[in-house]
Amino acid sequence: MGIEVTGLLGLVWLIIVIWAIVKVAKSAASGLAKVIWIIVLLVFPLVGLIVWFLFGPKG
Template structure:
């Protein structure tokens, strides 16, 4: 198994975790849909953006 395959698997698991957390969040339906699409369509970038600014996150 190559390093890129391992990295891809880790990102996939993290994205699935993020989408589950998004769906469990108290955000409204449309906000959940948008965040889920961002994480799904932009796997690594969407994950990072969700981590820092996703639903339920406090502003800096």
């Protein structure tokens, strides 16, 4: 049972991170800001996602 739950949570987490990267790519932020946000999201998935939700590009 544990493997299935962990796999499902991992899949949900992956979808959330991909969604955040797509939102960053479509935002009105400058090119450099987009690259920095995407790198932060990829290198630090948990912390990067929390910081992006709080301070990331809006809109």
